Amino acid sequence: MLTSLLATGGSVRHLTSAARAAPCLVRHLSSGPGGPEPEDGRGRRAARLAALAAGAALAGSALWLAQQRRGHLTAASAASSGQYGQRRADLPTFSMEEVSRHADVKERVWMTYHEGVYDVTDFVRQHPGGAAIMMGAGGSADPFWDLYAVHKEEHVLKLLERYRIGNVREDEVGSHRDGTDDPWAAEPRRHPALKPSSKTPFNAEPPPALLADNFLTPKYERGPDLFYVRNHLPVPVIDPSEYELEVDGVGVDGLTLSLEQLKNDFPAVTVTATVMCAGNRRSEMTQVKPVRGLFWGAAAVGNATWTGARLTDVLKAAGYDVNSGPGKHVCFEGLDTDPSSTPYGASIPLETAVDPRRDVILAYEMNGQPLSRDHGAPVRVIVPGVVGARNVKWLGRITVSDTESDSHWQHSDYKGFNPSVDWDTVDFSKSPAIQELPVNSAICWPAPGHTVKVKDGHVHVKGESGLTYWQTAGSVNAGIACECFGGGQRIVRVDVTADGGATWHDMALTVEEAAPAGRCWSWCLWQGRVPVPPGATAAQLWVKATDASYNTQPETFKNIWNLRGVLSNAYHRVDVNLKRV
């Protein structure tokens, strides 16, 4: 199970360079008091570096387990300071040097956490894909668990404890902390209205009602903007004057651009586009059956204008023939990295990248202002119509390739499966990486549990003259999913029912942009009046959107449930109380 998220073979390549780039993390292993340099320094060191990086993978797994099995984050449990990882008198003691010898199945696979030594060989053997965890052999998981503070969930630690075989030599405990900085010290300031589903890495969404009031997700007076934040790693600290964007890959001559060059040497293009997380509305899907992932509500989505250089212009400047060049994918690497210095990464199909109608840009402005750090400063990719995960932030490298990005997030996450696929049977290689998202919609107002005033048998909407009627209004994520995420299809209809589908009512769409057919990259907002059953004191409102291809939403989550809780686009249902006026 732990290995499910682990990177594919591609990560091995990262590990080498990653280890090179992380001297402070390496130091504690090569110079720890109890860890003498082995005879075959090079080989052992490489093994330990691999082990270290693999620890990252395990730590990542733990993070992932912690975040996703529970479906949401809780405060770090008491377990973090409890029995797990503590010295046990009934078990033998091992030196880190001994641990480092156990780096493959033949020698058995060991790793450490706090004072504990663990043999995870059986886990590796039982799980297909166990080869990936092999990279974690022989090292300490602690540096990564320091990074991912959220790992300290009892069930994660309990699982690990099942593989406990011993204790770390007392004088070596904590040695890994040498030189370790707090990776979260430089996080940016966030708007207090953003509701976090995870603080490290920072993931948060605004109140849905605020979304529905603004075609462009705004910045408010009391702080930064309200656009949802989905970070996978610490926000990197980047000096714009030293920023460099590398362009390479098949058919590319190679190019390095400064921020100024990106701004000055290419036409600036502005695109209005919605960006949405694949896990938006996961909190509803998890009610059917638990899924793994951040506990997102319906507001992990936002709409903004983005200004930047066309990807095609930059590719052309790098010598790439956008009409008939080689390759099948365009890969993006962020400047945000994990402890092994493996960057966040993702890719999009070449067809998407080079199609002028897809409006892919390298954005340096959002809503007319330089990108904020949380949204990818100084440069991020905007791929209109495509899931947020491919809109790579803090863009450091663009690579034209014959294969998809080898990133974990491209290969082993952000994919859909049928409801009968579980963590024991899932094979991430069998499903395509999410690019466009399905049609979606949500009721932003009223909120669940609200008391709604009913007049003339209708749930009223905001009046034209400032009357304070309660409002049935929502952001049509469908604007994202269909127009925006799915080839730019326009939303043609939003239907709401308050009687379980007996009657459906057209909502008024307030589309503020007249985009060409097939290039409707923005959501639309909507509102309307909905009749409620006579005498009812409560009602459940349902919404569904329909796009220009007449794709619409599935009725319930039961038949679209998937183990990662992505693609949650069943009808949005909100229970409200009714009060006659």
Add this chain to the structure above:
Amino acid sequence: MLTSLLATGGSVRHLTSAARAAPCLVRHLSSGPGGPEPEDGRGRRAARLAALAAGAALAGSALWLAQQRRGHLTAASAASSGQYGQRRADLPTFSMEEVSRHADVKERVWMTYHEGVYDVTDFVRQHPGGAAIMMGAGGSADPFWDLYAVHKEEHVLKLLERYRIGNVREDEVGSHRDGTDDPWAAEPRRHPALKPSSKTPFNAEPPPALLADNFLTPKYERGPDLFYVRNHLPVPVIDPSEYELEVDGVGVDGLTLSLEQLKNDFPAVTVTATVMCAGNRRSEMTQVKPVRGLFWGAAAVGNATWTGARLTDVLKAAGYDVNSGPGKHVCFEGLDTDPSSTPYGASIPLETAVDPRRDVILAYEMNGQPLSRDHGAPVRVIVPGVVGARNVKWLGRITVSDTESDSHWQHSDYKGFNPSVDWDTVDFSKSPAIQELPVNSAICWPAPGHTVKVKDGHVHVKGESGLTYWQTAGSVNAGIACECFGGGQRIVRVDVTADGGATWHDMALTVEEAAPAGRCWSWCLWQGRVPVPPGATAAQLWVKATDASYNTQPETFKNIWNLRGVLSNAYHRVDVNLKRV
């Protein structure tokens, strides 16, 4: 209600030229024995021509009522030779000249059918859009009812009879038949396996099981091909050596091409594309609540290779700038016409027409052979990914325009609405013309009611070595709807359940074409093994497909029901009996 289908104002333009082009139909009015030429010959004649054409509209309504209210066709009922339209001793007699004076609401609106005279003024007043039926004032509906043999349904005639006011003068009865030929005399030969949902016009589909066996819908030994036929009017008789294609409209210099020129002056391009009727699977939707339309099963869909000239090449040859030319739509006119000589017509957005990635062609070959008459010989449009109705057959004219085609089928048919919109509230102007279709799929085998052999708890599929297991196989119309009808999205998964969704099972996709992402214009076929509940003697199989945007199908028809029964893409459900072996 009758007026709902009537053409918009645009039809008036057609009527004038239409009447000019139909001298044989005009003659009986201007030279009938009891119809002296009125003093104001020109005005009266024009009024009667309008009336004649309007009769077409009414006849069209009747056809439509007959076909669509019942949801399917039956043999012409006894009513056709029964009391309706027969002489009634209790009513006065009118001359056709008198009838012709009642051409507007002020004078009241009359028309005739057989021996009856009808005053439809109140109907016109009661129904919004009644202006359209005004064009039918003062004439005989019979020529059109001869064309649309299917009109003679009792409920249609009964409705008409409510407006009965008198009898036609005996010596004028049947005068309209002067010079009227049987418009169906020249219909082509069809494959006997095609099951008609309407014979005139001819509409028919093949047995689903035959579809699923062939990636390209085949021609069989004993007759023509098995590709479904959806004709709106009689198949025109066209001499290929005299065929001419006109190209005109905004930004176009004008061009006339012979078939030889189309073949020789432009590169021949071959595209494999699925074509599907918007009403495919209507017979399932109508079970929820009756809809109007042909009673299509799940096989109003087919896949073929199409060879022809690129639309963009022809537009360029006509002097049109495909990169920045004016206009918003490209309209197509067929050479098939109604009695007023109004042609079948449809249009597609300019963006679709000029996008090289959309592969729009003017096809003269299907599966390597010249087009058959039923499929549009000598030339039809193929718009991959777009509903059959826009793939205009017997193509006579291409017009670049600022507006959509003014055809009835573009404006007042082939649109979707929410389930609460009925024939009294529908406003066809409020909904966009269907272009791309939503993701769809169907089980082609086993058929409903089949007894399926169960082995090892599974419904078996066709074995690799010729074993005669029963098969759960289907044509993924999704291949059409998503890949093909919706921007060319690929089908990524087909799930089947035999236990009401408790477990879902991935089917094996047999995609025979490696199309680029976003240009998957063909369906894919699939098959697989499905476990059935232990001990069960019957099961209901459900299928759903998911496309590359992860759009999937709605669970039931209840919430996607629409009055025209189009866009029927809820789960396909097939009841089978189970026999253990």
